[in-house]
Ligand SMILES: Cc1cc2nc3c(=O)[nH]c(=O)nc-3n(C[C@H](O)[C@H](O)[C@H](O)COP(=O)(O)O)c2cc1C
């Protein structure tokens with residue numbers, strides 16, 4: 001079927017989200033809580049667009065709104081800009097210390113509302129991606145705690161989590177740079193816990209924390225890695241050559 | 250044979266009705282051998298006029314007693330039961346001083362029409378026999394002879410709309426769920442009732458549990474479900490016990506369970522304890538909670554009738570909605586639709602509380618006006634003070650001013666004016682309620698009750714509370730009012746669930762109908778109602794004060810000085826501005842003024 005986004009005709013499948021269709025067609029819609037690996041949270045509300053269906057216009061959240069029939073989508077209507085501006089104005093105060101969020105506000109011309117109280121020292125916008133990443137890729141060491149305006153993301157009882165393996169997936173997916181990771185020669189500090197880093201036996205590059213590698217090994221039932229991905233490839237190539245000799249093309 | 254109905258609803262229990270019931274039971278069993286008249290004592294659900302409880306009614310004499318104490322029991326047995334004469338002092342006395350015998354003639358009840366509450370207060374909730382004697386499970390029996398299509402048609406004909414707040418047509422909801430060929434399907438009863446001050450659903454669950462089970466069973470037949478859940482608010486211990494017992498009885502009698510009334514059809518019902526959060530009453534959060542996940546709502550672009558519990562077709566209905574169903578099937582959709590207005594059929598139960606003379610549980614035809622509810626049934630405002638506003642729909646509702654009292658109460662009218670029917674909470678306010686503070690109260694409530702997942706609701710509520718608190722404490726700016734409106738619009742448009750979408754309603758309606766009050770706070774640093782303590786000082790008008798000392802005795806900090814029969818005065822330095830003196834004064838001599846903030 002076909003829909004139009006900002007008057008541009010776009011081919012799509014029934015049930016696809018508007019965001020997916022827009023991205024495929026190179027149309028920009030800002031997002032915070034959406035990630036390829038973890039779609040469908042619909043929490044940040046930044047991706048709102050206006051949909052006109054059967055003559056009626058409504059604001060929907062493009063990352064979860066499934067297209068069921070032909071419609072017209074506007075990503076930059078007056079209403080979208082106004083509401084998105086207000087959402088960003090709120091986030092600006094939620095994460096005043098996050099350069100990423102402040103840059104997003106500039107880019108989408110969010111109003112600076114002096115009247116709103118800033119949350120001191122905060123970078124987090126509560127998008128929830130870190131919790132998803134930790135739960136689905138790693139060990140589920142962090143979670144949202146409290147509800148309402150007090151909601152936050154934390155380790156159990158705000159203490160260094162015994163489950164955390166220091167993999168850093170949470171920091172990697174965070175769109176606001178809100179999870180501090182300190183990395184020195186041999187240690188990584190994250191969520192208040194210090195992990196020793198394992199280096200590739202060949203090239204010396206960091207391949208992860210000891211705990212992370214042990215957890216991955218336990219999952220796969222193999223010995224923990226000692227080489228980085230590149231050196232492992234190199235090693236496989238070497239043994240290939242050892243077995244088959246030089247291949248001439 | 251006489252029946253003594255002792256109200257054991259939550260309100261009357263709190264007033265000691267259990268002791269009254271025990272006293273009756275004891276006395277009857279002792280005297281039963283030689284009693285001239287046979288009689289039984291029955292513990293029933295809420296009679297509605299909780300204010301005047303414990304309530305006792307005697308049938309068939311149709312005599313209703315109020316404020317009954319255990320020491321009154323002997324007299325009632327002797328006079329009314331044995332000799333058919335009323336105990337005058339326990340009767341209701343109307344405004345003209347006339348004693349009223351029957352419940353029907355009491356102005357509180359005279360304007361009511363009971364459908365959802367038809368058995369609440371008349372039958373014993375613990376007794377299946379009582380329910381059966383009141384035509385119970387006849388509708389289910391009839392439904393078993395009907396095809397699903399016929400049940401759906403009857404439900405659509407009734408025009409019943411969901412009583413949980415959104416007012417979605419029940420028949421249409423059922424039909425959509427019936428249309429999916431995906432099994433198993435589920436039927437769920439929403440008994441989470443989280444609005445502050447509301448007790449409609451709790452009263453039905455406690456007072457007439459079988460009517461809810463019967464409604465669920467009829468729904469199950471119509472959509473093809475064999476399993477159901479009743480999600481009941483954590484605090485509702487009595488309701489849970491009552492429902493549990495009702496399920497047990499109905500299963501033991503072969504009415505529910507593996508073989509519904511011998512038809513070969515099945516329905517298994519279980520109780521789920523609520524997660525203890527207001528947001529868990531929202532349909533998708535409730536289902537997440539039943540599945541054992543965190544009670545957070547999800548986007549509803551795909552409806553629960555298609556993918557609800559465990560992604561299977563699910564019908565979720567409110568307690569009151571379900572209690573109406575047996576009536577509709579038994580008497581026909583058309584007879585139900587004969588009550589109410591064009592767009593809102595049937596009746597609605599309200600829990601009327603606040604500054605109204607008679608508070609309690611009432612059921613009126615849709616389209617009754619707010620004036621009828623508050624003045625005819627509720628008897629008007631306490632202590633002769635002027636009416637100021639009525640808040641309908643709880644935290645998602647709005648405040649309606651005096652000029653709109655003649656509006657009919659139905660889904661569409663209330664919505665049109667920015668308020669909401671909600672589930673039926675109704676808080677009546679007099680001139681001593683500050684509308685800014687009311688708005689602030691609800692926003693604060695929601696700050697703690699929002700799930701905190703989406704930005705507009707979580708961050709919007711937080712900033713709204715800060716601004717409203719500033720206004721209440723004299724730090725407001727006049728531009729704040731436009732900002733509150735703009736913020737409210739974004740919350741309405743962009744929030745994830747109906748909690749956030751409706752959260753600004755109390756703010757937006759008070760801004761619309763009571764803007765002057767906001768302006769007085771901001772521009773004059775004055776709270777016209779004398780509620781916001783930072784902006785209020787209390788004083789006594791020496792011309793009105795009779796020196797009765799009531800205020801001095803009421804003051805918790807001894808800030809009122811004066812001798813009896815001479816005008817009193819308040820020491821501003823000691824006064825904590827709690828308003829106790831004003832409440833205590835019978836001569837309207839205590840008044841409030843703004844405070845000099847500098
Ligand atoms: C925040 C929130 C709280 C709600 N709480 C309740 C509740 O306590 N009881 C209820 O029946 N419906 C509640 N609802 C409405 C339900 O989501 C749903 O619309 C209703 O239970 C459907 O049943 P009905 O069609 O019979 O009204 C709530 C909605 C929201 C957004």
Ligand code: FES
Pocket residue numbers: 030031032033034041042043044045046047048061062063064
């Ligand atoms: S990206 Fe759609 S709501 Fe966050």
